[in-house]
Amino acid sequence: MAFQRDAFQVGAFQMDAATRAARWLGGQKFNLLERGTVTVSPGSDSLFGTANLYDGDASQPHRFSAGGAALYVQVDGNLTQNPFFAAFSGAAPDNWTKRGTGTLTNDAGFPKLDGSSNLVLIEQDHATVRSGEWMQIQLKGRGNGPSGLHVRVINVATNSHLAPDGTWTQSAVDAWVATAVAVQSITITFQMEGFARCGHQDLATLRVELRAPAGEVGWAEQVLVLPGVNFCGVFGHKYLEGRFGGELRSSRDAFASESDLQAGLGPMQPAFYGLTSALFYRRYWRLAYAVAGTGPHTASYTAPFQGEVVIGQARTLARQPRSQFVAPWRTALRQPQMRVASSIGRPRVYNQTSYPHADGITIPFRLYSETVGEDALAEREEIEGRCRAGAYPLIIIPDDTRPRVHFCRLPAAYDRSAWSPDAAGHDVDLVAQEEPFPQFGA
16 A cells, blocks of 8 residues: 555544554564564665664664665564574574473484473574564474474463464463474464553563474474564655655565565655555565655765664554544644845745654544443553553554554653543543654755
8 A cells, every 4th residue: 555645734634434444553662673684775874874774763864875776674574583493503403492301403404303202392482572463473394104293382471372273272282283204384373462461561472382292203494483564664754755666575585586565655754654455474574665866856865864664563443533533633843934024025034944844743542432431441551551651652543544654652641531422432532742753954
């Protein structure tokens, strides 16, 4: 989904629940760039480095080291270290821990777990998963016919185990058992247990255990843990509209032979975004830029700036703003114009700017419940809890059919009252303040 600049610049939005939705991202490490391995082409300017892309501070810009036709920001979104067991320098594959007294050997580059006498397992904790996040685990392994490799996936916060159907249970069950002699592959899509279930913590620890119970033998070949992605946004950028195009692409082979277009991004100031048609689980994601043309601002867009790049999982508000409610937003200048009048009354304007850069946008949200007010309150409290009342950013898309997107923080204090307009529902307020974006001159 791509957007271009249109008349939706100053004013209000009005939700139509049948066709539109408000979405949000927020909290700790909601940006996949914070959790994965980031590559920038052709590189990053030494003064405006790669880490500025995902530091959660849109006022600290990143800049490419040079311009050109092949500018991109790429992330390897796999959360497993040593997923193919390529490094095997000690008693266990690197980044994996051996448990049990059974035998573990390196068999042609892959771990062989021989539990003929006793249980043996290797495990790895993935501490950067998020509560409530949709994920996918992609596994490869084999057995010896009568027995095989057992895989367990555990939410450490709750000691819940992932069942083969992607649900969670308190019983100690295997998510998958590979017994065939030939290598088998399986993909399990699941949602991490929610924010409240994980003790009101944004981050959760996911443990993956590869096991050979007593009397069984198994081989492991791959463990990939991939968060789902449906959103890409650029905030506080220096691009010239009409001379820029952006594409969110995905790949399973680091773009060696596969490069699937998932969303187009049409530029607008001071931020823009794109949404995919669904959640996609790919290892590699790339925001590719196409910058061309000549003009007075050539230098500014051949080596562009951006305050923050976000690739992640946008959630739809479970309680949408009321369809009849109109929420205004307003824009203020950070560098107001200075004007003086000549002796004959002709105005002279100083501090000119090509775009009225926003000082902040305040959005009063109404999270509406058609049943009981506690549902809306619970959602607001989850947003507040994940963002730690402003310690971490909050991205709000007021209407996912419109181009406006906001990079915000919750203010230190605001009216948290709830009220009931009638017997059928309750409204509660959620107010966010947009972050300042970097200034690059006219």
